[in-house]
Amino acid sequence: MRGFIGPNGSGKTTLFNAIIGRHAPSSGQVLFNGRDIRKCDPGERARLGMTLKFQVTSVFAGLSVLDNILLGLMGPRPVLGELRRRARGGVDMARAEELLSSIGLWEKRESIAGTLAHGEKGWLEIGMALATEPTLLLLDEPASGMGADETARTVDLVGRIRPGRTILIIEHDMEFVRSVADSITVLFRGGLLTHGDYDTIKSDERVIDAYLGRGRARGTSGG
Ligand SMILES: Nc1ncnc2c1ncn2[C@@H]1O[C@H](COP(=O)(O)OP(=O)(O)O)[C@@H](O)[C@H]1O
Ligand SMILES: [Mg+2]
Incomplete structure (x- = not known):
């Protein structure tokens, strides 16, 4: 379970699009189970076992x-x-x-x-994504727009669907990321800033600067 954070516009969704094949990277590789899948279209990648749950509601x-x-x-x-x-x-x-x-x-x-209520729509989308039995599930801000109660239920849901698969999760709620992710990757200005566990990330000056540089409160929001 890998969390992805970074200020708004730092490239989190773009990275997911490169992984699922909606964007072609201008350099670098996209490896899935050790295989370079840059030539696979999104349909082929889905058949290999990856599924994305969009940031935007799509039920x-x-x-x-x-x-x-x-x-x-x-x-x-x-x-x-x-x-x-x-x-x-x-x-x-x-x-x-x-x-x-x-x-x-x-x-x-x-x-x-x-x-359905907003939160319920989000869970339904996660259910639809799970229906494809993905071995790699990408969740782009699954708790976006949810209140505290719905977010807590989403944290619980993500924990329960975790066994047997890899989950990559973009989430601006740091408490959410802390409670579900084994490690965190920080993106900034379209590239990798750093990667580590929550405590390392939280005290990293570059991460703090990246957030404060955008005028946002430290550790509470990531876009
Ligand atoms: N690595 C990148 N290469 C090229 N363009 C990028 C890259 N990362 C971000 N962008 C540009 O920045 C915009 C915002 O990125 P996005 O992935 O939507 O940010 P986030 O999801 O982190 O808020 C994208 O639409 C794209 O135009
Ligand atoms: Mg995004």
Whole structure:
């Protein structure tokens, strides 16, 4: 579990885009399980086992919570007809139930996704990302816009989905990063500033300067 922090615009989302193949790096390599994947398109990378949960909410607002999860289980380019058939046939229902329970939305499975609270939408997206059974899960500010209570539940959720996979997490809430990440990478001005455990990072003058230089309170916000 690796946390990524850095002031707004420091390149965190750009790094994730380079990893999943939406941006081609002008130099350097992108290695996945030791293999250089620069030539793999985003679809191929997804098939290798990496999934990104976007910073921006991307659930299907007009569909039920359950249908969103079933779509996630079907992978790329699902067809609604097949979705319904599978839902009726019960093929993916056991897995869907397991996912919905793990994200705390089983009770809300028949709710229309667009009517969910902000935090619930975020958890639904994490559920959809998990449906692809990623070995590498990239979370870009999963608690963005959430209140304290929703953030605490997200910390708990991230901890629970952790076994058996690598998680890279961008998060500006330092308490969040501290409680979930084994190590932290600090980005600044599009590049690597430093990398280490929370205590090392917290007392690093360069990190403090990077944040204060942007006029933000030390250690409380990272964009
Ligand atoms: N390594 C980089 N190479 C080129 N452009 C970059 C790089 N890092 C950041 N940028 C530019 O800065 C902008 C903001 O970066 P972004 O990754 O969205 O920041 P963050 O997610 O840390 O707030 C990007 O849209 C891109 O134009
Ligand atoms: Mg970003």
